[in-house]
Amino acid sequence: MSKVRQVDLGTPAVPGEASVNVVVDGMPVNVPAGTSVMRAAATAGVDIPRLCATDSLEPFGSCRLCLVEVDGRPGTPASCTTPCSPGMTVRTQTPRLEKLRRGVMELYISDHPLDCLTCPANGDCELQDMAGVVGLRDVRYGLDGANHLDGATDDSNPYFSFDDSKCIACSRCVRACGEVQGTFALTIAGRGFGSRVTAGAGESFMGSECVSCGACVQACPTSTLQEKSVIELGVPTRSVKTTCAYCGVGCSFVAEMRGDEVVRMVPDKDGGANAGHSCVKGRFAWGYATHRDRQLEPMVRERITDPWRAVSWDEAIAHAAQGLTKIQAKHGVGAIGGITSSRCTNEEVFVVQKMIRAAFGNNNVDTCARVCHSPTGYGLKQTFGTSAGTQDFESVAHADVVVVIGANPTDGHPVFASRLKRRLREGAELVVIDPRRIDLVRSPHIEAAEHLQLQPGTNVAIVNALSHVVVTEGLVDRAFVAERCEADSFAEWEQFIALEENSPEATSGITGVPADAVRRAARLYATAGNAAIYYGLGVTEHSQGSTMVMGMANLAMATGNIGRTGVGVNPLRGQNNVQGSCDMGSFPHELPGYRHVSDPAVRAIFEAVWGTTIDPEPGLRIPNMFDAAIAGRYLGMFIQGEDIAQSDPNVAHVKAALGSLELLVVQDLFLNETAKFAHVFLPGTSFLEKDGTFTNAERRINRVRPVMAPKCGKQEWQVACELATAMGYPMDYAHSSEIMDEIAATTPTFARVSFKRLDAEGSLQWPCNDAAPHGTRIMHVDGFVRGKGHFVDTPFVPTDERTNRNYPLILTTGRILSQYNVGAQTRRTPNVQWHHEDVVEIHVHDAETRGISTGDPVTITSRVGETVLRARVSDRMPQGVVYTTFHYPGSGANVVTTEYSDWATNCPEYKVTAVELAPTSRVPVTDEEMHAQHQPVAGRS
Amino acid sequence: MSGEPRPCVDSPTEPGVAPAPASLVRMANQIASNAAHKPHDVAVQRTADHLREFWHPSMIRTLESYVASGGEGLGPIALEAVATLR
Numbered sequence A: 001m002s003k004v005r006q007v008d009l010g011t012p013a014v015p016g017e018a019s020v021n022v023v024v025d026g027m028p029v030n031v032p033a034g035t036s037v038m039r040a041a042a043t044a045g046v047d048i049p050r051l052c053a054t055d056s057l058e059p060f061g062s063c064r065l066c067l068v069e070v071d072g073r074p075g076t077p078a079s080c081t082t083p084c085s086p087g088m089t090v091r092t093q094t095p096r097l098e099k100l101r102r103g104v105m106e107l108y109i110s111d112h113p114l115d116c117l118t119c120p121a122n123g124d125c126e127l128q129d130m131a132g133v134v135g136l137r138d139v140r141y142g143l144d145g146a147n148h149l150d151g152a153t154d155d156s157n158p159y160f161s162f163d164d165s166k167c168i169a170c171s172r173c174v175r176a177c178g179e180v181q182g183t184f185a186l187t188i189a190g191r192g193f194g195s196r197v198t199a200g201a202g203e204s205f206m207g208s209e210c211v212s213c214g215a216c217v218q219a220c221p222t223s224t225l226q227e228k229s230v231i232e233l234g235v236p237t238r239s240v241k242t243t244c245a246y247c248g249v250g251c252s253f254v255a256e257m258r259g260d261e262v263v264r265m266v267p268d269k270d271g272g273a274n275a276g277h278s279c280v281k282g283r284f285a286w287g288y289a290t291h292r293d294r295q296l297e298p299m300v301r302e303r304i305t306d307p308w309r310a311v312s313w314d315e316a317i318a319h320a321a322q323g324l325t326k327i328q329a330k331h332g333v334g335a336i337g338g339i340t341s342s343r344c345t346n347e348e349v350f351v352v353q354k355m356i357r358a359a360f361g362n363n364n365v366d367t368c369a370r371v372c373h374s375p376t377g378y379g380l381k382q383t384f385g386t387s388a389g390t391q392d393f394e395s396v397a398h399a400d401v402v403v404v405i406g407a408n409p410t411d412g413h414p415v416f417a418s419r420l421k422r423r424l425r426e427g428a429e430l431v432v433i434d435p436r437r438i439d440l441v442r443s444p445h446i447e448a449a450e451h452l453q454l455q456p457g458t459n460v461a462i463v464n465a466l467s468h469v470v471v472t473e474g475l476v477d478r479a480f481v482a483e484r485c486e487a488d489s490f491a492e493w494e495q496f497i498a499l500e501e502n503s504p505e506a507t508s509g510i511t512g513v514p515a516d517a518v519r520r521a522a523r524l525y526a527t528a529g530n531a532a533i534y535y536g537l538g539v540t541e542h543s544q545g546s547t548m549v550m551g552m553a554n555l556a557m558a559t560g561n562i563g564r565t566g567v568g569v570n571p572l573r574g575q576n577n578v579q580g581s582c583d584m585g586s587f588p589h590e591l592p593g594y595r596h597v598s599d600p601a602v603r604a605i606f607e608a609v610w611g612t613t614i615d616p617e618p619g620l621r622i623p624n625m626f627d628a629a630i631a632g633r634y635l636g637m638f639i640q641g642e643d644i645a646q647s648d649p650n651v652a653h654v655k656a657a658l659g660s661l662e663l664l665v666v667q668d669l670f671l672n673e674t675a676k677f678a679h680v681f682l683p684g685t686s687f688l689e690k691d692g693t694f695t696n697a698e699r700r701i702n703r704v705r706p707v708m709a710p711k712c713g714k715q716e717w718q719v720a721c722e723l724a725t726a727m728g729y730p731m732d733y734a735h736s737s738e739i740m741d742e743i744a745a746t747t748p749t750f751a752r753v754s755f756k757r758l759d760a761e762g763s764l765q766w767p768c769n770d771a772a773p774h775g776t777r778i779m780h781v782d783g784f785v786r787g788k789g790h791f792v793d794t795p796f797v798p799t800d801e802r803t804n805r806n807y808p809l810i811l812t813t814g815r816i817l818s819q820y821n822v823g824a825q826t827r828r829t830p831n832v833q834w835h836h837e838d839v840v841e842i843h844v845h846d847a848e849t850r851g852i853s854t855g856d857p858v859t860i861t862s863r864v865g866e867t868v869l870r871a872r873v874s875d876r877m878p879q880g881v882v883y884t885t886f887h888y889p890g891s892g893a894n895v896v897t898t899e900y901s902d903w904a905t906n907c908p909e910y911k912v913t914a915v916e917l918a919p920t921s922r923v924p925v926t927d928e929e930m931h932a933q934h935q936p937v938a939g940r941s
Numbered sequence B: 001m002s003g004e005p006r007p008c009v010d011s012p013t014e015p016g017v018a019p020a021p022a023s024l025v026r027m028a029n030q031i032a033s034n035a036a037h038k039p040h041d042v043a044v045q046r047t048a049d050h051l052r053e054f055w056h057p058s059m060i061r062t063l064e065s066y067v068a069s070g071g072e073g074l075g076p077i078a079l080e081a082v083a084t085l086r
């Protein structure tokens, strides 16, 4: 078998220099102080038998299989729990040890079903391996005595089963759930022979708090916890390293395959972002890639009311090219444009923006990052000089205080959340700034020091109040500011922020947060040692999203919390490649590497390589495109892998815009909501077929490797090249690596990036150039990218979206763990078992006054639209605020969101919509009803 | 609530791909109000710089002709900022 088994050294690495010399079975080895004898032996190439130890977990010392002899010491200590001491001489194979180990194995096997040949883990079972390693030949105890062979199987989880009869009570699953995942859903109930693994308080896995991350399945040495896909398909025969295509954490995986069928996805221990962990989406929810709904043929139609007609690639591309060219001939070069996708690879995005700038001949390119993190790009560029987060994820392990603002990491960025929770359990303090009581505020072994439960839309008032405390209570890191920041902009800002109007007392009327809580939080942050800010869309998706990003940057600079491990200002990016799509020049005013189109020197670089001229003026942003389309001036559009008719605000407006286009070309896996308005449909590729790179929230460029050929016959970048060529601008690459070479040649922060180097180094964090050939873990270490840190005044300007008598509640939106954004992928997996419809959460008081109970259908009405959802009465929301997700097209959360947006970037204000809720007899629209609205494909039943 | 898009009031004289003045007015005012805590001329300058850096030229042209026809609804900072763009 060519399947790669990931190396397991038995116990976790201990940080520090190798300083302790020991000898194991005659082999000298040098390890850091505190390293276990087991790990030292494995490092020397000597594998000590073990069952309860694995290097992702702290040693436990329960199975007694790893016993060793140490010269000069009595007894046979367990090597997993015994640290090396200088000069130790260890023996791992002696007649005494062999006998002891055989005795231990005999006991295990005497209580284990002997069905190895038909067991799904046959060939992939540590118990089986160990029986072989210790040379077990016969078992003296029969099966007549008490045993566990009739243990029940729990099949409740859609992705893995728990077969109690095979459990050896090693507790690896229990420890994985606690230490790695931080959920603590499992315990060992009972004692001695009666010890059994139990989920929750004796419920099924699905009935417990289990979040289906799979860490326990991965840790289990037997087939007790087993992926159902392995039970169904058999053990894998080959493997390919690749990257998750869901969220911005960007977890690395080993795709384990049989032929071109995925058997399971195993998180890669060497993954820079995830270090061997994952969440339910990445590990299990990949079935959408082969779902029958996937549209694999190109299709065209004249009118959006016509049925679709499946055509050849050539015909579809010719149709799109002719249509776009005709529009330009009639209405001008600027009458068409396109949107790139944060779900696609860097190479695919680069090629699409190149097609727009070079073949379309304008800068009308934007990306879905417009609707999520465009304020991050703007705000961090203004203050620090670069449009990206400052740290790697590992940095959180060194933070003393963590401030989480407008993010819900346990749902949105689960693997980062596990890292964060581990650090919080070690004693770091947590401040949560969020209108909603997210899980992090209180969860097993974690309690936030402060939860500033502010009114939606008042972030800037809070960050100003925090900075006000820092400035007026003498908590500024004067040395840092003097050395690293601009004196004049700091002086101006200091004066502004010290104004009484920014004090916690003055702002508490706006934010609803008690002044003393703000003061405590500010002191905690400023005096922490290492204080780090992590934030999400609850920061950016506001009318002052950019201001808030700059406000956090000011706070971090003023307290010296920038430029080293454990600190920083860190966006938790929503989509897998939202960082990359921004890096690749997806914004209408910026070429790749965030360089303004008006800069002739930058244009010259691309003009030389592309052999064409580039428009020096910024193009249209997405909302401008919609407005222009409705005004009849923007008529042709190419949309790459985005469902803007579901994901963008005020969908009635979006649909009106899409409906006024003469030609809409959609490239996607599925016929999504946007495709209802399309004239040309081009099939796309799933991440299992793509060959390229994704860049995660840490600026980490990871390889995405194909595990199967493109199901539609072409890579997406090939399609963009063919469309550009058909429009008269030839574009051609032999392989996607050549696209990365072009990116590296034109974009200084990527200068030393290539597929070859990524394959050799695993991943690279940009900037990666001659100054930093192995990439950059932490930004702004010796100086800010822009030189000196720039402070920006951040006056609080309330949003125009106000509550009133007709719309007295504020609706804010978010997402949950098991579903992903518009749900196109996760809705096509068994993840629907956790979340089969969106609901609206409402405070008990607001519910009571409206006569609403949990489960009731309610109308949500804003000044732009109305939708129907079921209610859930919840005490997570403050009074006056309601909350929903937007994973199902039928729920139409964005039917009600408005066109208000961030002042600097037009990022929509999703997080604040004034609404009213009322009970209704109508029922929410189902997924099936939404799907039925698609026109059929001609000739297909 | 019908869910229908609101009508677009547009300048019939201005070619290009710009959105309707109503939304341009709202956006320009919003930019201005985020600079309004500064002395008037600095606020005007900041607003103008932002428009120049991020707005599509046809949006600027549309706003300019809207200002020429009275500029109703634009605040004083935005109004002056547009005037400096010429």
Ligand code: SF4
Binding pocket: A173, A176, A177, A178, A181, A183, A184, A185, A186, A209, A210, A211, A212, A213, A214, A215, A216, A217
């Ligand atoms: S799947 Fe994850 S959360 Fe569930 S029991 Fe296993 S480790 Fe715990």
Ligand code: SF4
Binding pocket: A166, A167, A168, A169, A170, A171, A172, A173, A174, A197, A219, A220, A221, A222, A224, A225
């Ligand atoms: S389920 Fe697996 S990991 Fe958990 S105790 Fe049993 S054998 Fe060990």
Ligand code: SF4
Binding pocket: A244, A245, A246, A247, A248, A249, A250, A251, A274, A278, A279, A280, A281, A282, A283, A413, A414, A415, A416
């Ligand atoms: S945390 Fe994000 S990147 Fe990692 S497995 Fe889950 S969805 Fe994928």
Ligand code: FES
Binding pocket: A049, A050, A051, A052, A053, A060, A061, A062, A063, A064, A065, A066, A067, A078, A079, A080, A081
């Ligand atoms: S591996 Fe050391 S006691 Fe189990």
